Amino acid sequence: MKKVITGNHAVSYGAQLARSQVIAAYPITPQTQIVELLSEFCASGKLNAKFIKVESEHSAMSACIAAAATGARTFTATSSQGLALMHEMLHWAAGARLPVVLANVNRAMGPGWSVWTDQNDSLSQRDLGWLQFYCESNQEVMDTVIQAFKIGEKVLLPVMVILDAFVLSHTSEPVDIPDQELVDRFLPLPPVNLPYKLDVEDPHAFGALTSPDHYYEIRFKIQKAQDEAVQVAKEVDEEFKNILGRGYGIVEPYRCDDAKLILVTSGTITGTARIVVDSERVKGRKVGLLKIRMFRPTPIKELREILPRAQKVVVIDRNISFGHSGVFCQEIKSALYGLPVQPTIFGFIIGIGGRDVTAQDIEEIVDYASKTEKPDSIILWRGVRL
Amino acid sequence: MKWLDFETIPKVILEREPDYPPWAVSLTNTLVNRTGSWRIFRPKYFDKTPPCNDACPAHEKIQGYMELVKQKKFLEGYELIIEDNPFPSITGRVCFHPCEASCNRGEYDESLGIHNVERFLGDYGLKRAKAKKSAAHISKQIAIIGSGPAGLTCAYYLAKSGYKVIVYEHFSLPGGMLRVGIPAYRLPKDILNKEIRKLEVLGVKFKTNFTLGKDIFLDDLKQTNDAVFIATGAHKSRNLGVPEEKTRGVYSGLEFLAQINSGKRPRIGKEILVIGGGNTAVDAARSALRLGILPKILYRRTRHEMPAVAEEVQEAENEGIPIHFLVAPVKVIKSKGRITRLECQKMKLGKPDESGRRRPVPIKGSNFRIKCDSVICAIGEQIDLSVLTDDIATTGWSISADDWGRTNLPNIFAGGDCVTGPKMVVDAIAAGKRTALAIDSYFTSREIKEEPNPEITLFSNLNIGYFELAQKVTMPGLNVKERKRNFREVHLGYNELMVYKEADRCFSCGVCNKCDNCFVFCPDLAVMKSDDKYDFDYDYCKGCGVCAYECPRNAISMEEEEAR
Numbered sequence A: 001m002k003k004v005i006t007g008n009h010a011v012s013y014g015a016q017l018a019r020s021q022v023i024a025a026y027p028i029t030p031q032t033q034i035v036e037l038l039s040e041f042c043a044s045g046k047l048n049a050k051f052i053k054v055e056s057e058h059s060a061m062s063a064c065i066a067a068a069a070t071g072a073r074t075f076t077a078t079s080s081q082g083l084a085l086m087h088e089m090l091h092w093a094a095g096a097r098l099p100v101v102l103a104n105v106n107r108a109m110g111p112g113w114s115v116w117t118d119q120n121d122s123l124s125q126r127d128l129g130w131l132q133f134y135c136e137s138n139q140e141v142m143d144t145v146i147q148a149f150k151i152g153e154k155v156l157l158p159v160m161v162i163l164d165a166f167v168l169s170h171t172s173e174p175v176d177i178p179d180q181e182l183v184d185r186f187l188p189l190p191p192v193n194l195p196y197k198l199d200v201e202d203p204h205a206f207g208a209l210t211s212p213d214h215y216y217e218i219r220f221k222i223q224k225a226q227d228e229a230v231q232v233a234k235e236v237d238e239e240f241k242n243i244l245g246r247g248y249g250i251v252e253p254y255r256c257d258d259a260k261l262i263l264v265t266s267g268t269i270t271g272t273a274r275i276v277v278d279s280e281r282v283k284g285r286k287v288g289l290l291k292i293r294m295f296r297p298t299p300i301k302e303l304r305e306i307l308p309r310a311q312k313v314v315v316i317d318r319n320i321s322f323g324h325s326g327v328f329c330q331e332i333k334s335a336l337y338g339l340p341v342q343p344t345i346f347g348f349i350i351g352i353g354g355r356d357v358t359a360q361d362i363e364e365i366v367d368y369a370s371k372t373e374k375p376d377s378i379i380l381w382r383g384v385r386l
Numbered sequence B: 001m002k003w004l005d006f007e008t009i010p011k012v013i014l015e016r017e018p019d020y021p022p023w024a025v026s027l028t029n030t031l032v033n034r035t036g037s038w039r040i041f042r043p044k045y046f047d048k049t050p051p052c053n054d055a056c057p058a059h060e061k062i063q064g065y066m067e068l069v070k071q072k073k074f075l076e077g078y079e080l081i082i083e084d085n086p087f088p089s090i091t092g093r094v095c096f097h098p099c100e101a102s103c104n105r106g107e108y109d110e111s112l113g114i115h116n117v118e119r120f121l122g123d124y125g126l127k128r129a130k131a132k133k134s135a136a137h138i139s140k141q142i143a144i145i146g147s148g149p150a151g152l153t154c155a156y157y158l159a160k161s162g163y164k165v166i167v168y169e170h171f172s173l174p175g176g177m178l179r180v181g182i183p184a185y186r187l188p189k190d191i192l193n194k195e196i197r198k199l200e201v202l203g204v205k206f207k208t209n210f211t212l213g214k215d216i217f218l219d220d221l222k223q224t225n226d227a228v229f230i231a232t233g234a235h236k237s238r239n240l241g242v243p244e245e246k247t248r249g250v251y252s253g254l255e256f257l258a259q260i261n262s263g264k265r266p267r268i269g270k271e272i273l274v275i276g277g278g279n280t281a282v283d284a285a286r287s288a289l290r291l292g293i294l295p296k297i298l299y300r301r302t303r304h305e306m307p308a309v310a311e312e313v314q315e316a317e318n319e320g321i322p323i324h325f326l327v328a329p330v331k332v333i334k335s336k337g338r339i340t341r342l343e344c345q346k347m348k349l350g351k352p353d354e355s356g357r358r359r360p361v362p363i364k365g366s367n368f369r370i371k372c373d374s375v376i377c378a379i380g381e382q383i384d385l386s387v388l389t390d391d392i393a394t395t396g397w398s399i400s401a402d403d404w405g406r407t408n409l410p411n412i413f414a415g416g417d418c419v420t421g422p423k424m425v426v427d428a429i430a431a432g433k434r435t436a437l438a439i440d441s442y443f444t445s446r447e448i449k450e451e452p453n454p455e456i457t458l459f460s461n462l463n464i465g466y467f468e469l470a471q472k473v474t475m476p477g478l479n480v481k482e483r484k485r486n487f488r489e490v491h492l493g494y495n496e497l498m499v500y501k502e503a504d505r506c507f508s509c510g511v512c513n514k515c516d517n518c519f520v521f522c523p524d525l526a527v528m529k530s531d532d533k534y535d536f537d538y539d540y541c542k543g544c545g546v547c548a549y550e551c552p553r554n555a556i557s558m559e560e561e562e563a564r
């Protein structure tokens, strides 16, 4: 059934269709509507889940961890400061190999206080062991939430599904909400099959003191699971496509085959860039686009296959890793390291704190990169008012 | 152009996978780790005595029956009380309830209405409990002289244990002060009659209109019975000790009350002065009020020193009876053989006397006269020792007996007001019960069980965070207007809802009531719960003490572990 809904409600429907069993969340703009609708689902019986009210995001994640440890399918959502407050427990969820799914609405970090979008909140959490997916549309948001449970439960790692504040969270689009029966065919019914469960019938001690004799290997296994997750994510996306008719890939190349310049984007900037690619093509410029949907694990192989086809790669970052440069740009440079032929990489920063990113902005970026042999500096600030 | 294939970038190849679980999880369960060996303190379930049980002279298991009421087990509650006090419907009405003064709840919001609950259970039992039938199977016979609460209680417990009991009573009906002293608006006669009926069913024989020293004699009773219990109370009214007190219009309080209590309506005129500050004075004044008279009470000390039950003094004032403090009579003024005025003197408080109360001393030149038709003199009762035989040891004003009623003669026991001087109903009940035990022990050499565990739970021992504020349930009663010109009972008792609400306020101080806190809080899951109790699993209890700390009611003690 098609419905015109916001990105936030697309998340709620996704969590509901996935038959979440425990939801513990704390409200924060611009995420609040996600849990509002979910709590209504719980209250009305549309979703048979325990909704746990908590006093903070730290507690929300703690409750999710405990619930997930019993094998319950567990969901939460947050944004920005809330995600930051969860930080300690985000480590725990990954370290404990619990497939919690978290929707994060990308919102700039304070101070200055902001509710508008940029990616610094979620990218600050990139090293924890969580998988990260950045979404372009409300449909993709809903579908990715459903996929996230399957991927996470296969590799035993938590998954973060990320959507831009307001541009998706509060903007309504037509979304195809699948029948429950189709989703059930795709996603096994809970509980989650964990190798070790928190179970009174089979007691174990969890997360206890771990000596240097063992800790290292446990960490090794997290990285191994991340490595495996690349293939798993691809397969799960294929299965999803077979059953529900939609697929996204872990990255999506758009008109890259003969491109001389490839734009690299994530989140909603992708949609704008797609239009610019088409208009540049009309002008005769061979421009392509690579949308990065899965950021963790980094799809290194795909990056190395696709990007070197062009002479120039233009990475658009709606974030800044202070003291270095845009995060996507750094990661792409690192992914391409060691190739015999390297494209020239332009690293643009744009739209920080939710400032609009227009087609004109991207056209000008393309124009600059096309006409410039080498970037003037490592960071190219687009639209900063000096 | 040939690109370096990502797949050919050498990866670290491990010889084999580490065979650890995916994360930090113990592979055996933690039961192998007997953490009990770490313990240096050991928790123990150890019930203490609640302060109410301790303060009750009869040591009623108050906390126990509150718990039963919480479960709406009213009959069980009644049975539990009568293990220690056979007459809860009486004490529930007239006891001065020292239990309530000691109730820990008093330090929190308001003491529990213990005697209100007791009264409910007493009445409930009178109505519903199956009467215990005569069970005399022991060939020993005990004579009891006096049928006040001391005598009745002793009779009850002896009869219940199977002894033959005969009670001799000077008046035509049994009950002692419960009948002739305490007026019906506080203790309706039908309640008393039902309680006495309970004893008759149990096989106790009453011989009324028998007066010791006149109709019967101790020497004879000693011969014809295996033991004798003297419980004759304190019935001699103290004289005023002022000139002309043997004048018409001067009555003793006890005499006045005895008449009213037997249904007579003495004609004493309109202007009445009641002298004294004890129960007799207050009851006489309130009874006079019910005859349509507004009496005045004169007391030579202040309110603080009044020996009457405080609530009764309060009720007298509510009913509009004026109390004049620091006033003492000095002389009766008469005309034509009848009192017309009382000359009085103002007093002030001096140094404390042997009772610890400050002694009243006259203020010179402060004499004044009050017009009156009658004076009711209620300045205290004394014990009549003249009925005893010489071989019984006395203190000079009372019979000498120990806490268990044992006098100097082996088969003569004594208790109640005749040993202690005027005290309270529950003291007499306690004396009766203890003497019954002593008499039984005298025949059987059974050891008398000692009284409750001396460790009392105080307010400071409670974990008060677990309790909510809750107002005491007020007992319905007659308003002041409705009390005029009748002897109807003033307080009307709780209903089931009220009694449940009130009992629910009980903290259960010092006694485990299965609240599950220890079970919930134990971080080592070392509290084992079964249907009727908890136990510690000492194999795993680390002795952290969380259980004892979180116990709302001090029912868990921590003891130092012996060195191992």
Ligand SMILES: Cc1cc2nc3c(=O)[nH]c(=O)nc-3n(C[C@H](O)[C@H](O)[C@H](O)COP(=O)(O)OP(=O)(O)OC[C@H]3O[C@@H](n4cnc5c(N)ncnc54)[C@H](O)[C@@H]3O)c2cc1C
Pocket (backbone or CB within 6 Å): B094, B095, B096, B145, B146, B147, B148, B149, B150, B151, B168, B169, B170, B171, B174, B175, B176, B177, B178, B181, B182, B210, B211, B212, B213, B231, B232, B233, B234, B235, B257, B279, B280, B281, B283, B309, B387, B415, B416, B417, B418, B422, B423, B424, B425, B426, B428
């Ligand atoms: C007016 C009044 C009001 C009171 N109000 C309260 C109150 O509200 N609360 C409270 O707790 N206490 C109250 N008391 C005190 C209480 O009544 C007594 O402490 C209690 O009754 C003492 O019990 P007892 O069995 O020792 O003696 P009593 O109750 O005095 O009983 C003694 C019995 O022995 C009989 N007797 C005496 N001599 C002889 C004899 N020679 N031969 C045969 N029989 C004899 C008497 O007739 C009497 O029946 C009050 C007392 C009075 C006088």
